[in-house]
Amino acid sequence: MIDDIKSxxxxxxxxxxxxxxxxFRKIRTGRAHPAILDGITVPYYGMDTPLKQVASINVEDAxxxxxxxxxxSLAPAVEKAIMASDLGLNPASNGDVIRVPMPMLTEANRKELVKQAKADAExxxxxxxxxxxxANNDIKELLREKELSEDEAKGGENAIQKLTDQFVAEVxxxxxxxxxDLMSI
Structure with a gap:
């Protein structure tokens, strides 16, 4: 039972x-990365469709x-959707291909993006x-129902805490x- 709770x-x-x-992939750095445009949707036949389903996104240079x-026929809608996103990007279209230059990040922008990353991490x-x-509540519930001994419950809680520490360290x-990545120029 503890193994099920732990898993x-x-x-x-x-x-x-x-x-x-x-x-974190959505937080833009100074470099171009296709994942930056992941959250953008484009009106396509009356439905908002993710950009990557109606267009290919490639990195031309850094x-x-x-x-x-x-x-x-979708090029103007795609360009408009990129401009309307809150990413601060300014696409330039030459008909059928849209180029999206990544603006240089200022020190203030970098610090704001670090704050956002810290908030996401927290x-x-x-x-x-x-x-x-x-998980600890589930273990306590099993203890109350006398399906676990106190030693097993304590061991389970310790295992859950080790798991928590491991994942917090990963964060x-x-x-x-x-x-x-954000603070490097």
């Missing part, structure tokens, strides 16, 4: 880390993305601690790497 908590914590990695809509730590709390590593 469930571990799965929840892994999902938290995946979510953090996904949100500071420029090239977006090629699969249908030429939210992930909270989610991990919530998973720990839920810290991701944050440190992202900070270094």
């Amino acid at each position: 469930d908590a571990e799965q929840r914590m892994k999902k938290c880390i995946e979510s953090l990695e996904h949100s 500071r420029t993305l090239v977006v090629s809509p699969f249908e030429k 939210a992930t730590r909270v989610q991990i601690r919530n998973a720990r709390r839920d 810290d590593e991701h944050l440190k790497a992202k900070e270094n």
Whole structure:
């Protein structure tokens, strides 16, 4: 039973880390990366469709993305969607291909992005601690129902705490790497 609780908590914590990695990919650095445009949707036949489903996104050079809509008629809508996003990007279209230059980050921008990364990391730590709390509550419930001895419950709680410490350390590593990435010129 404790193994089931522990594996469930571990799965929840892994999902938290995946979510953090996904949100970190959306924080733009000075370099071009196709994942920056992941959250953008384009109106396509009356439905908002993710950009990567209606266009190919490639890196032209270290500071420029090239977006090629699969249908030429979508180019203005794609350009408009990129401009309307809160990413601060200014696409330039030459008909069927849209170039998205990555603006240089100022020191103030970099510090704001680091703050955002820290906030995302803290939210992930909270989610991990919530998973720990839920697992510990499950263990306490089993203890109350006399399905576990106190020693087994204590051992289970210790195992959950070690798991929590491991995942929180992983969050810290991701944050440190992202900070270094943002602050490097």
